[in-house]
Amino acid sequence: xxxxxxxxxxxxxxxxxxxxxxxxxxxxxxxxxxxxxxxxxxxxxxxxxxxxxxxxxxxxxxxxxxxxxxxxxxxxxxxxxxxxxxxxxxxxxxxxxxxxxxxxxxxxxxxxxxxxxxxxxxxxxxxxxxxxxxxxxxxxxxxxxxxxxxxxxxxxxxxxxxxxxxxxxxxxxxxxxxxxxxxxxxxxxxxxxxxxxxxxxxxxxxxxxxxxxxxxxxxxxxxxxxxxxxxxxxxxxxxxxxxxxxxxxxxxxxxxxxxxxxxxxxxxxxxxxxxxxxxxxxxxxxxxxxxx
Numbered sequence: 001x002x003x004x005x006x007x008x009x010x011x012x013x014x015x016x017x018x019x020x021x022x023x024x025x026x027x028x029x030x031x032x033x034x035x036x037x038x039x040x041x042x043x044x045x046x047x048x049x050x051x052x053x054x055x056x057x058x059x060x061x062x063x064x065x066x067x068x069x070x071x072x073x074x075x076x077x078x079x080x081x082x083x084x085x086x087x088x089x090x091x092x093x094x095x096x097x098x099x100x101x102x103x104x105x106x107x108x109x110x111x112x113x114x115x116x117x118x119x120x121x122x123x124x125x126x127x128x129x130x131x132x133x134x135x136x137x138x139x140x141x142x143x144x145x146x147x148x149x150x151x152x153x154x155x156x157x158x159x160x161x162x163x164x165x166x167x168x169x170x171x172x173x174x175x176x177x178x179x180x181x182x183x184x185x186x187x188x189x190x191x192x193x194x195x196x197x198x199x200x201x202x203x204x205x206x207x208x209x210x211x212x213x214x215x216x217x218x219x220x221x222x223x224x225x226x227x228x229x230x231x232x233x234x235x236x237x238x239x240x241x242x243x244x245x246x247x248x249x250x251x252x253x254x255x256x257x258x259x260x261x262x263x264x265x266x267x268x269x270x271x272x273x274x275x276x277x278x279x280x281x282x283x284x285x286x287x288x289x290x291x292x
Contacts, residue, residue, distance in 0.1 A: 051100035062086035088139035186232035200244030231255025
């Protein structure tokens with residue numbers, strides 16, 4: 001029995017070391033690996049060190065920032081953003097080096113012997129400049145697009161928090177309780193209309209999203225009445241969104257009556273929880289999954 005214990009301890013220690021090593025491994029992505037490969041290629045190119053030392057230093061600093069983010073195990077989105085910027089700076093350094101090398105060849109060429117070559121090199125230099133400028137513009141546009149996307153996502157999250165939205169596998173769900181409608185009625189109260197206006201603002205700021213409005217009731221009353229009331233309440237929310245300028249084809253409604261209760265129908269408080277409208281907000285350009 002003692003011999004078995006002694007023989008398994010080294011194995012356990014090895015496994016613990018492996019787990020510790022994995023947990024401390026830096027974050028890496030395919031884009032960061034590509035950027036490192038581009039950097040090594042540029043570093044081994046003598047034209048870059050000769051003609052674009054400043055640009056290459058900027059590229060090195062950008063790659064250092066990406067590597068540092070990976071070492072800190074930052075999230076992959078941040079690592080990719082820094083890696084992308086570094087990749088573009090490396091490309092810029094290479095293009096500028098090609099341009100300046102071409103210009104140096106032109107300056108050293110004999111005027112008579114290389115007149116045709118001069119024209120070709122000049123054109124190549126112009127093309128290299130255009131490519132370098134395009135690479136810089138692409139990096140700037142990508143950075144601006146990322147900032148805009150992050151700002152819109154942050155603003156959306158604040159709006160969803162204000163509406164107490166909950167994340168589900170169907171999308172973000174906003175619940176309008178029974179108190180936001182007239183008693184046994186489909187008309188929205190003032191608070192309900194205010195919630196609809198907030199939802200309309202979200203849809204205006206996120207035109208790539210749609211909503212599915214689902215109405216529910218408790219189990220009291222006839223099934224036909226419950227189904228009709230749940231549908232009318234869903235349509236009341238839809239009409240409020242239409243009044244706010246949201247396009248009809250972005251809004252779908254469905255009444256379920258007493259189906260899919262949120263709680264048991266055994267107490268008054270639970271029945272009130274079941275009398276509700278749920279608004280499912282889609283992801284970007286994605287259909288809302290059917291209720292299961």
